Amino acid sequence: MASSAACSKAFNNALFSALFATCLAAVLVSGFQFEVGEKTGWTKPTGKEPETYNQWAAKNRFHIGDTLNFKYQNDSVLVVSSADYLNCNTSNPISKFEDGNTVFEFDRSGFFYFISGQPGNCKSGQKLIVRVMHPSEVEAPELAPSPSAAGGGDSGRDWVSPSANSTTKIFFVSYLVTALAGLFVFLYVFM
Numbered sequence: 439m440a441s442s443a444a445c446s447k448a449f450n451n452a453l454f455s456a457l458f459a460t461c462l463a464a465v466l467v468s469g470f471q472f473e474v475g476e477k478t479g480w481t482k483p484t485g486k487e488p489e490t491y492n493q494w495a496a497k498n499r500f501h502i503g504d505t506l507n508f509k510y511q512n513d514s515v516l517v518v519s520s521a522d523y524l525n526c527n528t529s530n531p532i533s534k535f536e537d538g539n540t541v542f543e544f545d546r547s548g549f550f551y552f553i554s555g556q557p558g559n560c561k562s563g564q565k566l567i568v569r570v571m572h573p574s575e576v577e578a579p580e581l582a583p584s585p586s587a588a589g590g591g592d593s594g595r596d597w598v599s600p601s602a603n604s605t606t607k608i609f610f611v612s613y614l615v616t617a618l619a620g621l622f623v624f625l626y627v628f629m
């Protein structure tokens with residue numbers, strides 16, 4: 439993808455780290471695309487597949503904004519109600535796609551039911567249920583550790599204070615030594 443190439447180029451240059459952050463945010467906001475049936479695509483199962491469409495769906499987590507890519511020939515994708523899904527009823531779909539390469543985006547959470555529009559294919563297992571997670575189920579990104587956790591609270595402060603004091607003392611002593619040395623140089627030169 440052109441956008442991810444631009445992102446990795448930006449990542450190589452520290453000056454563009456802000457741009458990289460913007461790219462990362464864009465990638466996180468835009469959804470993930472799932473390939474339905476992977477190499478085989480959207481087709482009537484032969485029975486030799488390693489898993490059914492629904493076994494595949496059960497392994498994945500779908501979010502609002504994610505997309506399903508259906509690739510097929512001489513077939514169609516129907517979005518149907520749960521009742522029509524159960525009966526493999528193709529007569530009144532909610533949506534119908536027959537372009538051969540359908541990208542379907544989830545615009546809400548909850549269940550989506552897909553079946554083939556070809557007679558008999560749904561009964562042979564060309565059907566798919568996807569549950570899209572509600573935003574409340576999606577874990578919040580982990581927050582950076584808070585300063586108090588990193589510093590260890592009061593014990594951290596106790597350690598910092600004497601260190602700051604001794605640094606001040608060392609600075610004062612070195613200032614005195616420099617002033618005394620300057621005085622000796624002054625006395626040596628002018629006496």
Ligand SMILES: *[C@@H]1O[C@H](CO)[C@@H](O)[C@H](O)[C@H]1NC(C)=O
Nearest residue numbers: 480481482509510511512513
């Ligand atoms: C699709 O239909 C055409 C014409 O009926 C046929 O030639 C072709 O082999 C079919 N493709 C598949 C994948 O079934």
Ligand SMILES: *[C@@H]1O[C@H](CO)[C@@H](O)[C@H](O)[C@H]1NC(C)=O
Nearest residue numbers: 521522525526527528529530
């Ligand atoms: C399919 O749905 C239509 C409309 O709801 C209904 O009239 C028809 O009987 C259904 N067919 C089957 C096989 O369930």
